[in-house]
Amino acid sequence: MTDERLALLYPGSAVELCALAHSGPFQLLVATILSAQCTDERVNRTTPALFARFPTAETLASADVAEVEALIRSTGFFRTKARNLVAMATVLVERFDGRVPEDLTELVTLPGVGRKTANVVRSVAFGLPGLPVDTHVLRVSRRLGLTERTDPVGVESDLDRLVPARRRGVFSLRLILHGRATCRARRPRCRGCAFGDFCPSTSMAESCNRCD
DNA sequence: ATCCCGAGGG
DNA sequence: CCCTCTGGAT
Secondary structure (H helix, E strand, C coil), X not given: CHHHHHHHHCCCCHHHHCCCHHHCHHHHHHHHHHCCCCCHHHHHHHHHHHHHHXXXXXXXHCCCHHXXXXXXXXXXXXXXXXXXXXXXXXXXXXXXXXXXCXXXXXXXXXXXXXXXXXXXXXXXXXXXXXXXXXXXXXXXXXXXXXXXXXXXXXXXHHHHHHCCHHHHHHHHHHHHHHHHHCCCCCCCCHHHCCCCCCCCCHHHHHCCCCCC
């Protein structure tokens, strides 16, 4: 089973695998919005100053968008992200009593929050069933032959069938770690991959001069 | 399908 | 120069 082998390769719980898992639902939500098209390392370098200035939904809701822009500029897409962050915090205050909702359909009503971000919050912050499908999860699960589909929602439903509800969050985090370290988008390191005997894409990689 | 957008690697 | 990085909204 792919699940168990991944657990051996990348041991640890969600708290250990996600740097901001301990910081509460609101800060995790903010960090996840910032993480779009941005390395998590840069997000982790950005959030301390942001949370020192705006630690709660209430403070962020009344923030000056230009000040938020300045604080998050290095994460890219900073105008969109800053506008979404303030709007998101405003909706939290006005419609959710300043708290992050647990329900998926409620989460995706928040500005800047799509299905992937909503599943991150659900699984990491609340320990609820949720399997975030990002670019890594999509690519790696397809290469491993866990799904044939190309749309994130379809991939999510296929993976839901393969992984028990309680393990879906960490399963996603482990696929991401594997996608970053080994099953990279451009030059996958198939030679050193622990799934070499199992992965249907490895045979193609053998004759591929782009693979390490 | 396209736009948003900075930073770092090759 | 090129590409990629835990997406979401239009």
